[in-house]
Amino acid sequence: MSIESPTLGGRLPGWPPFIRELDATLAVHSQYVLSGNLYDSFLAPGDGAAPARLLPLRDLLWESLRSSGYAFMVVYDAVDGIQIHPPTAADEAQRLLGRVKPDDKPSLEALTRHLAAVARPVEDVRAAFVIDSASRIARTPTDLEPAERDFFRYCAKLSRTARPVRVAGGQRPKPLYNPVLWLVDRPGDLPPWLTAENENVREITIPRPHLGDRQETARLLARAFGVTDVGADEAAARACDAFAEQADGLTLQSMIEVTRLAKERNVSLTDLPDAVRTYKLGVLDNPWSRGHLRRRVLEGEKRVPERVIGQPQAVTKTLDILKRAVLGLSGAQATRSGSRPRGVLFFAGPTGVGKTELAKAITELVFGDESAYLRFDMSEFSGEGSGDRLIGSPPGYVGHEAGGELTNAVREDPFRVILFDEIEKAHPRILDKFLQILEDGRLTDGRGNTVHFSEAILIFTSNLGMFVPAHDPTGGGAAGRVRNVVPGMPYEDVEQRIKGAVADHFTEVLNRPELLNRFGDNIVVFDFIGAEAADRIFDLQFANICRRVAEEHRLVLTVKREPLGTLREWCTAELDKGGRGIGMALESSFVNPLARALFDRDLSPNEEITVVGVRREGSIVHLDIS
Template sequence: MNGWSKRLTDWPPFVRELAGTLSVHAQYILHGNVRDRFLVPPKPSSLPLVDVLWEALRPDGYLALIRYDPVHGFTAHAEAEQGVAARLLGTGVIGSAPSMDALRKHLTAVAQGPARMALVIDYASRLLVSPAHINQDEHDFFRFALKLAEQATPQLGGPAERQAALFNPLIWLVDGERDLPAWLMASGPRVRTIGVALPGLDERARTSRMLAVDLGLLDAPAGSDGARAMEQFARQTDGMRTRDLHEIVRLARDRGMGATELPDAVRIYKLGFEDNLWHRGELRRRIQEGESWLHERVRGQRRAVLKTLDILKRAALGLSGAQATAPGTRPRGVLFFAGPTGVGKTELAKAVAELVFGEADSFLRFDMSEFSAEHAADRLIGAPPGYVGFEAGGELTSAVRRMPFRVILFDEIEKAHPQVLDKFLQILEDGRLTDGQGMTTHFSECVLVFTSNLGIRREDPRTGERVRTVDESMEPEEVRETVLDTINQHFTDKLNRPELLNRFGDNIVVFDFISATVAAQIFDGQLDNIIRRVSEQHRVTVDLTSRARDDLRELCPFSPQNGGRGIGNALESAFINPLARELFDRDAAPGGTLRILGVDGGDPVTLRVESP
């Protein structure tokens, strides 16, 4: 192991890679997590990236680290000898923002200068408008930079014990790997591209131990509540920067929170919401009292309702995904509703939103038949930079950022394009998505509901016709087994996405066919809804005789294939349309009564109304 590698053993990987290759590379492009803070030994301290670079370069005899950015121009970031940067660049350069033409001269002065120095070109992504469509001036500048890399020569220097021929590196800091012209980034051995990764669990754990000082846990023994809280904090911040950990602890300290309250601080920092709707006192009462209400709202689906309530109770207690390493990042609840059409899958999802969050506005629905094209994922998370719709953001990500506490329904999931399914996989696993604008959306407070009609019909291989796979004559267990086998085959064999199926786990609920008894209850409930709506909106009482109700039942026959939705469609034609006609033509006054004696079929359907 040579000198530099021994010295930098515990340093971030990107630093070791850069410092270990200074003898062969003249320029470096650092991309990714370049705005973070990084732990450096011996006593762990957290420093910005440019400070870390200086601490790594200085022992090899570098006399100055010069920094350039498009706003402030040149600054002497750090110097081992006072004024060495100014002497190299010339009078008046430090503190100025020269033109692009003048910038070329100063790049040359550093790269070919007699003193060992490094130049960091910060915010390099902002030096050009679009890396895919650069103008002539931009092209000339980066072509010059490439030629400078090819012509640069390493110079002997450094302390006596580590004399080596090293380049004076130009270090470009960019946000994304493709933010500079592709031909520069892939130009050959003199330009090296290095990714700066987000901190892993080990680095976050070391950072959390260092930050424990701010929370009064300097000497918290291993296994204590404080130590365990900081360990959990490190796991909860998966996908976040070290800088974010600093800010979260500062937020907790400013609000007088202790270590055990860090999960709330993480939520506030990520979502921007101080009030956690899942922790409201009345939520437990609503869920406890909601069983009878849900059974009334979604009739004939006792098993589905009980399974849904179990998941809501688990979500309210914060135990969703408790078996995972970082459970706090996953969605609060995940449900997969399968089964025949018109049996209450969508209705149960809406009811969950109303039960948990107290309002239907927290319900968000996406029809996956609209997301069958390859580019459809852009609608969810936003188009990439440079594409139409980039500025608008994604429909899904934007909505969840506005209100993180939601029930989100993805209807008929089997119709979505595989690339859309990959986004769902990321949400289910990590609880977050990064949109086309680089903004991260967190789904940790959402309940996700997926619905599917898989297993109800199949395509006959001989005729190509859609034929029924299950029907109401089959036993419920047989229906469930057939539907579950079809779902498993669809995700595993057809889509080759078994990992997505695994994320749903035991949360797949197969709804039963609606029986004739349940259909009669749904009919009465929907009929009462119509009468109540007329009373509330127009203050007109609609009085149906028993004969009129019987007439409507005959005009609205129940079909197990169409379920409750078929009953609603029939009622719309057989009752709502003629009722609206009567109210409109009679100009019914508030406070009046419309007594319906019977309903006559035909085209159109007519009502027999008692004369005033």
């Protein structure tokens, strides 16, 4: 029978579900293992017509137990020892435990006597025993010291020999156990044999708050801003809903801390999202709110095409997505989008055509500094365990203390452009991390810390779609690969074919259509560079060579028209290799022979070096210099 039914779960309406589960099963379970969101505050109904209250876990447990006729609650942890809750019940506790010194810190052997006194009481007194920070009792749950092993063995036996207590009168006169409540960080922190196949021990996970909890909490916290009736104030209601949505991923206790931060900084209720951002990211300055950013993006419509040559469609679409990010409209169609990354781009197309250069241009445009650009070569993350490099190793593994390369960098500076180069080469398990970032805007590293990506721009690049599997017409299956797109093909055809290949890869090869859906229409396809763009790239790279020669050796380098035309023809012959191919051809056809010609000469400052001819002898290029 469900604990939501009136006969089991209806006794404490409005209380957290895990409290109702515990309350409903006190008659059948003698011990409970509580894990998950232990250190949060929780919503509990107020007395009578009073509003709801926010209580820490200890107070919440006590309030629910008190309503079932429990006289007191013993709380033990290794730091504070044994405490009686509430303190006014010390005399009642003495009936079961004997005299307990304040803050007594018993050994594990002595602790078993206190546990037995509560779980098998000699008098009909209802009480509970809370073992806080139980994860710290054993060094490791699978390698116990002798004293630890004896302690847990006794507790396992105690779970089966505990005595239910009947109390005359009150709301629950039938027998209920005096429960032992273990508070652990993770369910696996206790010896597995303590809970395995032990029906007397019930494991309960305490979840993080959902949107409804955050909305109710926001309305309670609005009183700190002088709003006593949110329902009668439409502006305050909207502000509370915005606060609750922005606090996605935070605990209710964190919302309390955000409110304190806002009050300390004299932030109004309507501006609480700024306080949430400061609380999450730990930084006050927000580059996205700088007044000159819109002007810089508008100027970028002229500057970026000069830097990324021959890609008008890709540049235009990228700047459109960037404008959307600056205005805070990324994912605006979603019910809640405030925690998602500022912008997401998926650059696809031929190699060497400006994908990485456009990422750098965006970084300089938004942040004024290319050092905010962070690049990960995903070919280095093809192994199954390579994801630990991004987020850090789990506890107990080598390198756990160092954290992850990605999470550390974003925690240090959340305002970044992050480039994941050649994403198709990453191990499929790493894609799960990207799915979490794209959907929730956050990631938990190996040390358990949450890192937020809500102010970052994520760029994924890929060469998918350049080749596709060839199929044997005789029906024999795949037969190698064939070109899918070629230089000279209309851009519309290139875009359609590459987008189709990207979709096939994520849906059929990886079987991850949900990741493709997160990219949506943010897939930006780059074209092959044309002859005109190739000439411009050649001129820019050739000018860079001449400038370097002048800076390094104070020489004046000129090339006559005929050899320059020959070099241009050689270097721009293979457009499918993109701008990078032009640079490689210039290096082998001009820089190498130039270095060879200059190396044996005695060079003088301001000397004029003129290239009058260029010729090939096999694979070697020679320059004629006067």
